[in-house]
Amino acid sequence: MAVAGTIGLVVAAPAAPAAAAPGCKVDYTVPSQWSGGFTANVAVTNLGDRVDGWRLTWTWPSGQQVTQAWNATVTADGSQVTAANAGYNAVIAPNATVSFGLNGSWSGTNTAPASFALNGVTCTGAPGTSTTTTTTTTTSGPPPGDAMAQVAAMQPGWNLGNSLDATGADETSWGNPRITEALLDNVKAQGFKSIRIPVTWGQHQAAAPGYTIEAAYLARVKEVVGWALADGFHVMINIHHDSWQWINTMPADRTNVLNRYNAIWTQLAAAFKDSPAKLVFESVNEPQFTGSSGDAQNAQLLHELNASFRDIVRRSGGGNASRLLVLPTLHTSSDQARLDELASSLTTFDDPNIAATVHYYGYWPFSVNVAGGTHFDATAQKDLTDSFDRVHNTFIARGIPVILGEYGLLGFDRHTGTVQQGEKLKFFELFGHYARTKKITTMLWDNGQHFGRTSFQWSDPELIAQIKSSWTTRSGTASTDQVFSAKASAISAKTITLNLNGTTFSGLRQGSTELTRGTDYTVSGDQLTLSAALLTRLSGSRAYGTNATITAHFSQGVPWRINLITYDVPVLQNATGTTAAFSIPTSFRGDLLATMEAKYDDGSNAGPHNWTSYKEFDRTFAPNYTAGTTTLTADFFAEVNDNRRVTLTFHYWSGAKLTYFVTKSGSAVTGSTS
Incomplete structure (x- = not known):
């Protein structure tokens, strides 16, 4: 469900030094709504003279409440709401737009506000008489040729993945629908300032010697780029999967x-040379070379590609003479050796309008949930901070801007539940904060698994709320978002550790009800203890699963949700099947599967990734809580030896552990609890 409206707004003048002519409009949209909650974006466009400092006020018509906001300070007195500017967006120039967003709660209906007022003046819809004449409706960009300022203005960014980069016949061949103007409009409404449009060209290119790009395909790319530019995005296009389709053969076919x-x-240089400066070129995505002699040759080949790209674009004239160009490291890696190789190239080029790019998908065991990487622990955190420190010190500290062209978790390629929800949110909280600290512009990789291409809804509202919050502030988290109480035992008090992240703890709530400190819970330093009385009251009849959710609130950022879960140790049953279809009947009894180990009787590791006993979540095993099964995949059995018993150890988030035994004989599989 979406709610949208455009409301004309009169802007009250600041008291001094001179009166400002009033006039503006407000665009209020609800791009994402779920049971009991919603995300709203508010864009205020100034149609009069400059405004210095703003307060936007409105009345909720349906009793909604604001739970979190970004790019503005939002306060409420009952249904009356005030949004005040942040320090960095206090000025609204003539014909410029300032935007902020919020998360809220609702019950019954979620009716959009009927009117707004800016600095105390109610909306009229009439533009003011401005002393400044302008014909543009977008904010002015950075000074021409200021690469650092342009890259900063691109934060935050979003990837239009698995569309024009698809390697099939057209942009729908990887399962996404055709790109529409409405999609880009809705992405813009989410607060993104830049859009990376990956493009794979090889299957739309004629043979040598001309290598002519299909006219229809080039026209389609230009159409999508044009829509994005018209929306006010900074737009980055590139050569994408060609990197592994044919560019990688360069060592043998230079x-x-x-x-x-x-x-x-x-x-491409000829086609886009008259495009505005907000169009950016990226030389190649994730460059790689097959059969090279090693690092030195890889570095030389990438330098040659980047140098040729730069020379072609600069010589083509028009806007390309000073257009921002983006150059990657080998594999877009942030390893120091790869950063140093690109830094050496940039020194050779001596071009002020160049940015570097890397990608980041997290510490690999955590990113895909393998080798016991179930938690965003100190090792995973250090991998992130070390990577960003290297990028900052190598480039940004020397005046070279950096675009982190893709980020996410690799497990998202299967689904966003591969990594446990609370651990996932902690990753994105630190990611956004640390990238901002290091002045790195970030672009979320989205191949359709995050923002619906036709629904315009986020598949995981908590995830995007955490990402958006991290653009401007920090959020408090905790050691866990799951509190387990065994049904077979009496309920006792439970303690979790708060990760304050520079915030202060402000309270605990169930929905909109404030829980009582000292009775329902206590806080000592960073230790939050939930009383047995509170857990008993909220657990009700103690049905298996999540009985209630509560939220920890902090002085800034998004709240931290805590699930109160009743469980008993799961029960497994004997089973038979095949290597293509084998499932263990599982009564989960409210518990949740974290990981699985696999070993032969002699203690050696079994299955894929045999350097670790802990197997890869989803790739080799997967729980199905609805069906009551735990599946072992064909990928798992493909690397299990025939007629050797494998001991599986299932680890659950409650702390419970269960042992199970499987034996493969040809394509037949038997499983037992003993």
Whole structure:
């Protein structure tokens, strides 16, 4: 469900030094709504003279409440709401737009506000008489040629993944619908300032010597780029999956690869040379080379590609003479050796309008949930901070801007539940904060698994709320978002550790009800203890599963949700099946599966990734809580030896552990609890 409206607004003038002519509009949209909650975006466009300092007020018509906000300070007195500017967006220039967002709660209906007032003046819809004449409705960009300022203005960014980069016949071949103007409009409404449009060209390119790009395909790319520019985005296009389709053969086929690569950029430079400066070119995505002699040759080949790209674009004239160009490291890696190789190239180029790019998908065991990487622990955190420190010190500290062109977790390629929810949120909280601290512009990788291409809804509202919050502030988290109480035992008090992250703890709530400190819970330093009385009251009849949710609130950022869960130790049953279809009947009894170990009787590791006993979540095993099964996949059995018993140890989030035994004989599989 979406709610949208455009409301004309009169802007009250600041008291001094001179009166400002009033006039503006407000665009209020609800791009995401779920049971009991919603996300709203508010954009205020100034149609009069400059406004210095603003307060936007409105009345909720349906009793809604604001639970969190970004890019503005939002306070409420009953149904009356005030949003005040942040320090960095206090000025609204003529014909400029300032935006902020919020998360809220609702019950019954979620009717949009009927009117707004800015600095005390009610909306009229009439523009003011401005002393400044302007014909643009977008904010002014950074000074021409200021690469650092342009990259800063691109924060935050979003990837239009698995569409124009698909390697099939057209942009729908990887399962996404055709790109629409409405999609880009809705992405813009989410607060993103830039959009990366990956493009794979090879299957739309004629043979040598011309390597001509299909006219219809180039026209389609230009159409989508045009829509994005019209929306006010900074837009980045590139050569994408060609990197592993044919560019990677450059060690053995240097001349042909370079000719083909040069032909693409010659055509793109000509096609886009008159585009505005907000269009950015990225030389190649995740460059890689097969069969090279090693690091030195890899570095030389990438330098040659980047140098040729730069020369072609700069010589093509028009806006390309000073257009921002983005150059990757090998594999877009943030390893120091790869950063140093690109830094050496940039020194050679001596071009002020260049940015570096890397990607970040987290510490690999955590990112895919393998090798026991179930938690965003100190090792995973250090991997993130070390990576960003290296990028900052190598480039940004020397005046070279950095675009983190893709980020996420690799487990998202299967689904966003591969990594446990609370651990996932802690990753994105630190990611956004630390990238902001290091002045790195970030672009969320989204191949359709996050923002619905036709529904325009977020698949995980908690995730995007955490990401959006991290753009401007920190949020408090905790050691866990799950509190387990065994049904077989009497309920006792439970303690979790708060990660304050520079915030202060302000209270605990169930919905909109404030829980009582000292009775329902106590806080000692960073230790939050939930009383047995509170857990008893909220657990009700103690049905298996989540009985209630409460939220810890902090002085800033998003609240931290805590699930109160009743469980008993799961029960497994004997089973037979095949390597293509084998499932263990499982009564989960409210518990949740964290990971699985696999070992042979001699203690050696069994199955894929045999350097660790802990197997990869989803790839080798997966719980199905609805069906009551735990599946072992064909990928798992493909690397299990015939007629050797495998001992499986299932680890559950409650702390429970269960042992199970499987034996493969050809394609037949038997499983037992003993």
